[in-house]
Amino acid sequence: MPASIEDVARLANVSISTVSRVLNHRDLVNAKTRGRVEEAIKELGYRPNVFARGLMLRKSNILGFVLPDVHGEFYSEVIRGANLTARELGYHLLVSSVNADEDGYDVLSTVGNHGLIDGIVVMVSEIDSRIRETLASVQIPLVVLDGDVPGVKHDSVVIDQRRGAAAMMTHLLTSRPGKRIVFLGGHETNLDTIDRLAAYRDALTAAGAPPAESDVHYLDYRYETAYKFAAKEVHGWVASGATVFAANDEMAAGVIDAAISAGISVPTDLRVVGYDDTRLAQMTRPHLTTVHVPMSEMGAAAVELLCQRLKNADRPETKITLQTELVVRQSCGAVASLAGAERRAAK
Amino acid sequence: MPASIEDVARLANVSISTVSRVLNHRDLVNAKTRGRVEEAIKELGYRPNVFARGLMLRKSNILGFVLPDVHGEFYSEVIRGANLTARELGYHLLVSSVNADEDGYDVLSTVGNHGLIDGIVVMVSEIDSRIRETLASVQIPLVVLDGDVPGVKHDSVVIDQRRGAAAMMTHLLTSRPGKRIVFLGGHETNLDTIDRLAAYRDALTAAGAPPAESDVHYLDYRYETAYKFAAKEVHGWVASGATVFAANDEMAAGVIDAAISAGISVPTDLRVVGYDDTRLAQMTRPHLTTVHVPMSEMGAAAVELLCQRLKNADRPETKITLQTELVVRQSCGAVASLAGAERRAAK
């Protein structure tokens, strides 16, 4: 049985009110008295009971953090950033993975209305009516990460995917004007895929060569799927002098490996670029030209935004847009001459 | 202001005691009364206040989960397994990443003595006196994951690393008797490295050819480090007909890429194997022969063990040992003839 506020009061010869004040409003207490109380606290190893405190204060300093079933390197970076910021701001993180197929976003509503967390960050990778409803039912401050849910009150942190993908397209179109570019996306409903694809289309259209629909393929963001698909298509791509723009690094890695397995040299005979700049981007040979997504910053910004909302419920809804960064490495062929070179282009 | 138990009682025309009983001991309440109460609960959308409840029950159904700074694919799999099991058992997970260099395990003691969590799982990747002290100071049920902390009371989930590494060594020694095997570890103090290395040494010694100390190298588990190291060493390895046993998949991938960049064929001219069987193992060409570590099962088992302890504080300290599985793919050369073949060997 841990020490209670009463034990401290007794030891310090004061009332529990005074102990409480030392804990919460130090300056209201006489310095000498405060000293005695602090000593007693130390001696007893006293820590206020979180439940009793929560009951009065109606806050727990715990934030919910819900992530969809994204792949490891992305997931862990976002959590890392969120965790670090949460700690700095005096909060803890209740993390839940939501796995789309299974119990869907039920977890979310469990966590979100658990009564225990002060606010919640939810990363969404696609929106359907079920998700929208669940989010609408959340009664506490909500930050949506990497998406927007119209009609539901929330702050949000988004990545400027359009601009990131546009920067990549500009790079590709500039270094090899007029050449074919093939787009490999995730699922058709995936929010990131939608944005990146839009930028792809816009860029080609603006360049006077609208994309053939047959150059757009919806896969599933996975290495193996991309590998298999590329194994079939790669000779056609090489013959037409194409560049492959994969909507994430993992698929880009699959394409590169498929090409290499088929005896094709990257970037000489085929150029491949990715998206995200996960650690994987530097685990391919050649290294991937890709678009850097600030993963840990996403987590950090979401937590920060949530904490601000917690401090001030009335502030207007806020949306933070994080920028990406084009990272030119070797897989696109633009710097093939400088072996080992890596260059971060301006945004 | 959400509905309280009093609101429910009023609406259902009963006392709050009865409402509480419906919530906690359904069978003690008359069916009709219970019906009225349940209706009232539904109508008001009532959910018991977690703090008030925690104050009485002294439990929160929240478990702390502390992971060191392990790489993404491993980290996320462990969390995934832990999360799923926690949910099934009616618990939530408070996740913290501990980052060895920075604030060390301070977080742990914060979380561990926060008063809010019912128990805690801590994954340790190395043990020093500071970590030992911190763990010793934890006042709530503790499960140590992937390690042991002598002198501190705790249950534990460990992986039989010795046996896993031994299986790999047997495989290598059987398929190419008498050939040189080079070991690439993480830091010298890393628990997994220690175990895997011991098995490596034992196997070679048993085979009558104790390893040369110059064949053991301590790196840091990272791709890039392994790549650079291999770039220097690879020709020597090829000349001596060596096989490289990397203590994780990521380093194995680095070695493979370094070899390929040097124009060396894997597995024909150099054989490389890894450890962990993360997704990365199937993102190399050739795919990695490796030792499968049950990552999500580790998380799941740790949570389960903790919950059992929570139910029964007096049960004897328990240690669950999870087995690994040798996964023979192409990088070891043993099944080079069967292109694309994958075989999981018996343990």
Add this chain to the structure above:
DNA sequence: CTGAAAGCGCTTACAG
């Protein structure tokens, strides 16, 4: 089977 009451460990007006 049900209710009145005590109590969990805090915080915070309200007096003094």
Add this chain to the structure above:
DNA sequence: CTGAAAGCGCTTACAG
């Protein structure tokens, strides 16, 4: 500057 008291929303003996 400090203390006595009310109250936060529950659970659980204790009566009946």
